[in-house]
Amino acid sequence: MRVLVTGGAGYIGSHTLLELMAQGHEVCVLDNYSNATPQVLTRVRALSNGELGDVTGDVRDASTLDNLMQDFRPDAVIHFAGLKAVGESARKPLAYYDVNISGTLALLNAMSRAGCNKIVFSSSATVYGEPRYLPYDETHPTNPMSVYGRTKLMAEQILTDWAAADAPRGAVLLRYFNPVGAHASGDLGEDPRDIPNNLMPFIAQVAVGKRDALAVFGDDYDTPDGTGLRDYIHVVDLARAHVAALDYAQRHTGARPFNIGTGQNYSVFDMVKAFERASGRKIPTQVTSRRPGDVAAMLADASRANAEMGWQATHDLNDMAASTWAWQSKNPDGYGADS
């Protein structure tokens, strides 16, 4: 299948490219490198030994999209391109609505003009908000607690209406839980440009001495050790969920959400201990106040993805920690070292 991957040079996109190419898909990336470097694609090409098309451009740009649709003629699109920091989204709401909503609209318009009917979308478990029960299943009410989460929910609604409007269309909405880990080679991984928003990159940067201590946001939650519980999903498992979703989209019409998690959750201190085991280094921690909008616990019921797409996570906590360490120790400055 020919697959257009928006935001393909990013953290999750780059791992997905490898899985797509391994399955024989023809792939083209559209990225504006606002949060990535072209070096990522050089590494993907080296790891895959394969052909990979790429176009530098913005997903909101109709003429770039029309040219791509005409030249590459994708059978399907995987739409990663977007802004993703919850805290930043409160400070820059319009930027988030612009990239995440206008970007999705521009892409769907271009797909409609070109007759491309299938899309897999990067959604997020943040669409659920405060849990009414756990684990969340896909019928749990949605009530996002951040601007970022609202952009994801709105994009889901737009995709659902788009898919309903014309019979052959299909949209698979993947609600990721907490992506972590890296490619086992240590050549691809998460490379935050600023202070990491996510736990694992922060821990990894402490381990290599780039930061003094891990900030733990609250140890007074109603959880066994007082820190937040999250359902961490290995990025390679997540990448494979996209391959399964493409196959699902070929066989189905309409829009359907799927949770992508492991069904097991870990605390901040569990993650620290796993990383200490993997790296052999001590991770100093410093407890600070809770972050607004954080919930005590999140957990996925991912049985729908298993039953309907045949997808299941296979990597455990040790794989998550070991691969993160492989990436961070091999690339202490991320892609910066060779970009």
Ligand SMILES: NC(=O)c1ccc[n+]([C@@H]2O[C@H](COP(=O)([O-])OP(=O)(O)OC[C@H]3O[C@@H](n4cnc5c(N)ncnc54)[C@H](O)[C@@H]3O)[C@@H](O)[C@H]2O)c1
């Ligand atoms: N990483 C997570 O924790 C997480 C969790 C849930 C959902 N998601 C979603 O998954 C997707 C990918 O996340 P990621 O962690 O790989 O993020 P990322 O920032 O590493 O990747 C996003 C990519 O999109 C590109 N991009 C951004 N705006 C663009 C635009 N206007 N035009 C073209 N390219 C653009 C960036 O340069 C980057 O390469 C995002 O939509 C994100 O919201 C991520």
